[in-house]
Amino acid sequence: MGIIFYLIIFHVYLDLKVSGMLLVKDNTNFQLEQCIVRSVGKFFPNDATIYVVEGSEAYFTNYSTIPHVTLNLNNPIHNFTEYGTNFIIPTKDGKSLLGQLTTMVKSSVWRSYESTMGKFVIVTSSTYVEEVFKVLWMFNIVNAIIISEDGCSVYSSNPYSQKNHCGSKVEEYITQNCFLDLSFTFLKPLRNLNQCPIIINMTEMPTIITMVLDKFTPYLQQALNVEINKTTTAQISNVKKDDNNVILNIFTFVDVKSGDLRFTDEMFRSHFVWVSPMAKEVFTLQAIGNIFQYDVWILFILTIIAVSIAWGLILKFTQFPFKHDSFGKGFINIISLTICGCIRKIPQLAKLRSIILLYLFYVIIIQTAFKANLIKMLTSVIDSNEIKSVQDVANSKLTLCVPIGFKRTIFGQNKPHDEIYTKIKNKLVEVEINPVDNFNTTHCIQFMINVEFILFLSNMGKSTVVVDEKFGYNPRLHFSSLKPHYLMSSVNAAIERWKESGVYEHHVKQIMDQIRNVSEETDEPIPLTLEHLSGVFAIFAFGLLLSLIVFMLELVIYKIYN
Numbered sequence: 001m002g003i004i005f006y007l008i009i010f011h012v013y014l015d016l017k018v019s020g021m022l023l024v025k026d027n028t029n030f031q032l033e034q035c036i037v038r039s040v041g042k043f044f045p046n047d048a049t050i051y052v053v054e055g056s057e058a059y060f061t062n063y064s065t066i067p068h069v070t071l072n073l074n075n076p077i078h079n080f081t082e083y084g085t086n087f088i089i090p091t092k093d094g095k096s097l098l099g100q101l102t103t104m105v106k107s108s109v110w111r112s113y114e115s116t117m118g119k120f121v122i123v124t125s126s127t128y129v130e131e132v133f134k135v136l137w138m139f140n141i142v143n144a145i146i147i148s149e150d151g152c153s154v155y156s157s158n159p160y161s162q163k164n165h166c167g168s169k170v171e172e173y174i175t176q177n178c179f180l181d182l183s184f185t186f187l188k189p190l191r192n193l194n195q196c197p198i199i200i201n202m203t204e205m206p207t208i209i210t211m212v213l214d215k216f217t218p219y220l221q222q223a224l225n226v227e228i229n230k231t232t233t234a235q236i237s238n239v240k241k242d243d244n245n246v247i248l249n250i251f252t253f254v255d256v257k258s259g260d261l262r263f264t265d266e267m268f269r270s271h272f273v274w275v276s277p278m279a280k281e282v283f284t285l286q287a288i289g290n291i292f293q294y295d296v297w298i299l300f301i302l303t304i305i306a307v308s309i310a311w312g313l314i315l316k317f318t319q320f321p322f323k324h325d326s327f328g329k330g331f332i333n334i335i336s337l338t339i340c341g342c343i344r345k346i347p348q349l350a351k352l353r354s355i356i357l358l359y360l361f362y363v364i365i366i367q368t369a370f371k372a373n374l375i376k377m378l379t380s381v382i383d384s385n386e387i388k389s390v391q392d393v394a395n396s397k398l399t400l401c402v403p404i405g406f407k408r409t410i411f412g413q414n415k416p417h418d419e420i421y422t423k424i425k426n427k428l429v430e431v432e433i434n435p436v437d438n439f440n441t442t443h444c445i446q447f448m449i450n451v452e453f454i455l456f457l458s459n460m461g462k463s464t465v466v467v468d469e470k471f472g473y474n475p476r477l478h479f480s481s482l483k484p485h486y487l488m489s490s491v492n493a494a495i496e497r498w499k500e501s502g503v504y505e506h507h508v509k510q511i512m513d514q515i516r517n518v519s520e521e522t523d524e525p526i527p528l529t530l531e532h533l534s535g536v537f538a539i540f541a542f543g544l545l546l547s548l549i550v551f552m553l554e555l556v557i558y559k560i561y562n
Contacts, residue, residue: 035147035178036088036123039154040066042182043145044086044119051084051109053100073103083111085118093124094131101139117188117486120144129155130170137167140485143186147178154178156186166196189490193226198487200479201249202230209449209477212268215507216498223494248479248491264488265495268477268508274393274400274466275446291373300366307359308334314351338363387445387466394423399444404430406447449475 044050050068068088087104091097104110120141124132129146136144137159146155154176159167176182200217202210217228292300311330333343337359347353387393393400402411407428415421429444479491498504 031152031178032123032147032149035152035154036121037066038178039121039145039147039182040088043121043184048086049082049084050086050088053087053089053104071104071107071109073100076107083115084109085114086120087118088121088123090123091126091132093126093128094135097122097124097132097135098138101135101141105139113488116140117489118143122146123149125149129173133157133159133170133173142486143188145184152178154182156184158186160190160193160196162194166193188486189493190487191224191490191493193224193487195225195227197227197229198224198248200228200230209268209475212477212507215503216267216495219498219503220491220494223497224490248481263478263480265492266476266478267495267504270449270475272447272449272475274387274390275448276387276465277398277443277445291370303362304334304338307355310355311352314349314355318349318351334359338366341367389466390424391420393445393466394420394427396445399429400424400427400447401431401444402428402447404432406430 040050050066051071052066052068053071053073066088069084071084089097089100091100104115105112109115116139120136120143122132122136122144124146125148126132127148129148132146133155136142142159144156147153148155155173156176157164157170157173161172163172164170198220200213202213217230220226221228308327308331311334312327315330336343337356341360341363343356346356387396407425407430411421411425411428413421479488481488
């Protein structure tokens with residue numbers, strides 16, 4: 001009887017214990033549901049579409065009181081017409097959350113930039129909230145709160161607080177009682193990164209882009225309180241990757257409306273131009289030397305030497321006694337025939353007269369060619385290959401020089417039906433980005449930004465500039481990151497304030513005014529034409545007429561006295 005009594009008492013005790021545990025469990029679930037409802041009402045925007053993520057390892061509660069769309073990660077998620085930006089994710093711990101987010105990123109409900117910029121409520125049974133925050137920050141999710149299983153505590157943290165060391169550690173987070181006044185103060189865009197690093201990947205680019213960046217980076221440092229480092233690499237993949245660092249890449253020509261990539265606002269815009277090679281200054285002696293090719297000059301000098309030697313040899317074997325100055329006098333006579341076409345005294349020897357006759361015929365031909373080429377060199381002839389349009393660039397016989405990488409980026413497409421594009425692409429040669437050196441060392445049509453031409457080449461000489469409107473390329477300066485990052489909105493805000501402050505306009509206006517107000521110098525050298533030489537020819541004709549009159553008078557006087 002006593003044993004049965006004790007068994008009954010033990011059974012009643014167990015029933016009471018289990019009933020108490022169930023009551024506690026039900027009370028905990030009720031508190032958690034109430035906490036989620038209060039947090040969602042404070043955290044998410046009104047009328048926002050909320051996505052509740054379900055999974056086999058997730059910690060579940062009842063979300064029937066919250067209007068939502070359920071996502072089951074165990075089933076494929078395809079053909080979503082809208083991407084999500086507000087998520088409730090129940091999870092066991094950080095490891096489970098990592099798997100859930102990895103699956104979500106690959107689904108159609110996720111759009112990299114917009115979803116990352118959204119809001120997240122993480123419901124977890126884990127007491128290690130630091131681990132959960134680390135996983136969120138790996139995916140650049142910062143605007144998030146964590147609700148504990150007990151339903152009483154809500155956690156939030158800023159990776160850019162000083163104690164969290166730019167997201168590398170989780171040592172500081174805010175704990176709030178869910179049933180007291182909740183306050184979520186995440187600033188979007190962020191304006192204080194507490195000297196956390198931003199790396200700007202500076203590949204080789206036009207100088208004007210570097211100048212704009214040099215003006216903007218100090219302002220960005222001040223606006224966001226960040227430490228900016230510049231790294232020059234040929235490939236983005238070569239930049240040292242660190243999840244705690246924000247890496248911004250420079251894009252100077254990109255269609256920002258294509259694909260899922262999101263770039264910052266435009267910082268600078270210009271357009272590309274084709275610049276013809278400039279005329280080089282040639283000294284007087286060099287100009288005279290260019291009248292004939294080098295082989296013609298060599299043969300001409302050898303002819304003078306040969307005729308002078310022949311003159312001296314004839315005198316040596318026919319003149320007795322032989323005079324040693326015969327070779328010298330013969331050389332002087334040949335030079336006189338070459339320059340003036342006459343000599344002081346006609347020799348009596350028939351052989352020398354034959355040499356003079358043949359050499360005079362040769363000199364007349366040489367002088368005619370020399371003067372014809374000289375007039376051609378001193379006058380400007382309309383160039384049949386003058387560059388006035390992109391079509392002229394394509395048909396030019398000159399090589400087309402573009403900066404390294406442009407063949408792949410700008411001219412990388414295949415357009416077999418576009419004849420002009422195909423001609424230009426086949427004539428492209430990549431060169432280093434150095435406009436001054438390229439114009440001094442190469443003779444080609446250069447492809448560059450118009451501002452670069454104004455800054456570096458406009459004062460070096462006269463050249464033709466053609467704006468490339470055929471293909472519609474406009475170099476624009478943007479930032480982009482290796483992966484989607486919420487900080488892009490902060491950079492956009494800094495760009496906007498930079499422009500609104502008038503500092504940006506001041507620097508760019510100086511450049512644009514210089515472009516619009518470029519005027520030709522009044523003292524620019526003008527090439528000679530036949531019109532400029534008309535006076536010289538008139539004097540020459542008058543001299544010939546005067547010499548003819550003098551010659552006729554000499555003949556008349558000679559006949560009168562003889």
